[in-house]
Amino acid sequence: MALTDADVQKQIKHMMAFIEQEANEKVEEIEAKAEEEFNIEKGRLVQTHRLKIMEYYEKKEKQIEQHKKIQMSNLMNQARLKVLKARDDMIADLLKEARQRLAEIAKDPARYSTLLEGLVLQVNSLAALILRYNLCLSTFQGFYRLLEPKVTIRCRQQDVEIVQAAVTKNIPIYKDAVKSNIEVRIDMERFLPSDICGGVEVYNDNGKIKVSNTLESRLELLAQQMMPEIRMNLFGANPNRKFMD
Template sequence: MALSDADMQKQAEEEFNIEKGRLVQTQRLKIMEYYEKKEKQIEQQKKIQMSNPMNHARLKILRARDDLITDLLNEAKRRLSKVVKDTTRYQVLLDGLLLEHQMIVHCRKQDFPLVKAAVQKAIPMYKIATKNNVDVQIDQESYLPEDIAGGVEIYNGDHKIKVSNTPKSRLDLIAQQMMPEVRGALFGANASRKF
């Protein structure tokens, strides 16, 4: 059965239309994919542009909080230096700082009489509390710097172990341990923390 020219023309047109439709559909899908990708990229850029100012604002807040805490600690250190000038309060502080076993005590030169009195008070308290004797020597050759806020540094007999019992070192220790509570009291609970 031979196909007539008209049939062949019709069949060629049908095949052409099918192929043309397939190509159009393929290209249309490619174009749609391209624009979907572009939309996602634009959306991503918008998110990035919105998050940058938020991150900068959050960093500013964190810096301001850190500055406030630093200012508070500096104020506490300033007040510690006032405690040292009040000999009655300072004597009570020194009495509590000097409860170690065998020790060599370093102090500021101007604090020597106060430290000596604190050592004399601490020895009986130590003996009662620990039921042990204590050997205490106050180093009169090596003093702490004059510009610190007082206190003592205590060494064991061979100077291998040092305990810094100065008001500043105590404040630093307390500040480090209490930092989460200080932040919570000043700024409230951190909503982004899960623990």
């Protein structure tokens, strides 16, 4: 039986509706897949950038922490240097006061005469005098140190008479001790500076060997020898020191 125009149109409409429905379903399927892929890619990008941001701020945090450590170390070093400088200044003031006290000895003729006798021959007398000012000096010799047949003594110009008396007194003592003669000359052309505390310098005959027994040199020697003990008494034991020898 032949189809009428109405039947044909009806079938065409039915086929168009079917095709349209399939097309809509395909569109929905494509949109759903695209949405899924979009969400997956979006999640991936968000996670990737999130990790990058976290790494960036972790790096910044580490840099800040490192910078803080460096600043703290610098501040501690600066504070340590200030403490060390303050300690050095205190020791310098202590030595300055000691020098001033040594200068007072030369103002007492009797004590200074005894002191020079010790400096010319040996320093037992010096040690006894300086101990009264808390300055313990080890034995350091003049004539005995050189053991030369001829020596020259240099002193302050104002000390010439006292030194001459000390030489006169100590030559017999020296001869008796070493069983040898000695010729002593006081240098009357070149004197020690008048602004030093006192003492003498003893030279051998050609002037190439010198024994410095000025009060300043003795004080410097003392400071070097007793510096660990001085620091211990002033500032206590160093907690960072591992070896005591």
